[in-house]
Amino acid sequence: MSATQEDYIKVLFELGGKSRNVSNKSVAERLELSPPTVTEMMNILVTAGYVEYVKYKGASLTDSGTRYAKHIIRKHRLWEVFLVEKLGISIDAVHREAELLEHVTGDDVADKLEVFLDYPKFCPHGGAIDFDEMDRQETELKTLSEVEVGRTVKISRIIDEEKLLMFFKTQKCDIGDILVVEDVDEQIDLITTYNKTKDQRLQLSLSISKYLFVETA
Amino acid sequence: MSATQEDYIKVLFELGGKSRNVSNKSVAERLELSPPTVTEMMNILVTAGYVEYVKYKGASLTDSGTRYAKHIIRKHRLWEVFLVEKLGISIDAVHREAELLEHVTGDDVADKLEVFLDYPKFCPHGGAIDFDEMDRQETELKTLSEVEVGRTVKISRIIDEEKLLMFFKTQKCDIGDILVVEDVDEQIDLITTYNKTKDQRLQLSLSISKYLFVETA
């Protein structure tokens, strides 16, 4: 599989392709490609046995595809841990680097890297490295936007997209922080929370809060 | 520049393209490509400003091309040090991995990696990491095949090609070993040396000895 194809598989996984049917449009948006390009690639990935595709309905991952995606994601996250913890590169810069490293890392290197890093459980953005824990995160985590007013939650994971990471860097807000959801205003697209850990108010748009994964604290 | 193009530039450098004109055939052999493919790429690299090309005579690197090659080679060697020293991967396996990693390593990552590794001077095969030391090696090192009978030399560098590394692994023979050249027989393609460091006789074909770089001990 080419690096290109691995990125498609990964996006399918990240968009829930293990269970749902993922639309070509969403894949195209994520990878910044045109929809026809995605259609074409889906057919290739079907032939390769990683994807099931229903015309006009979208793609889902086969077991083989899901396993493959997890392997790449594991490598991605191991590199992120290395880059942050050993090289001291900032948390918002590592994603771009890992996005390339993940495709040129043999299984043996990944395994030895994991040992060297002393079996980290999560990447710097809170993503699980262990396969089972990946599954658990997918079922048990919800986005901050889905939390009812009044609930107290813990920030478990930030989707690592460049812009978001910059936002969370400027706002003082980290993985593990405890938030109380004080108000959700769909009209003005705003969610108001109180960050207990940092002892300060945190307001953010609902659209951004969709990329913040939390679990009941 | 694509990874492909970076590999061409690197091969030109390794084949002496800083000073000599390198033939398309030798590049084609090294990269396991057809000669027409190389001709084609040379024209592209001329346009990009990295190569000067004289039809039917071969390619040489411009200053810009030389600098570029050194940057890639530095990254390659830094990764090799990391893979051997930190992950414990064997010396004959790291080359293949570094061959890919070198193309996806930002300058910042390379710099931080160098700090993390505490400024190593050489890769596991004896290749210099510092630009000036690369130049020194190129001018001062000669191949074992060029040494006169009776001379005592130190193994400074092994060209990292898969097959050779395997050979030097089975023979007990490492960077830094002191060799005395006892006999050179061009007829039967054999060079006989005595490895002072390991206190044992070492015989190898002249063709292989062309890939062993030494300096007067």
Add this chain to the structure above:
DNA sequence: AACATACTTTAGGTTTGCCAAAATTAATAT
């Protein structure tokens, strides 16, 4: 039931990096 709209697919085309076969050139030997 007909329409509008949003998404998907098809069709045709580009670029990069590769190839084999044939033609050309340079260098060497006679």
Add this chain to the structure above:
DNA sequence: ATATTAATTTTGGCAAACCTAAAGTATGTT
């Protein structure tokens, strides 16, 4: 000077990933 040989270049073609424009489909609205 001519012939042979080896390397190089030209030519024509292919596959992977991308694109735009146009045609087709599904779905919800009136």
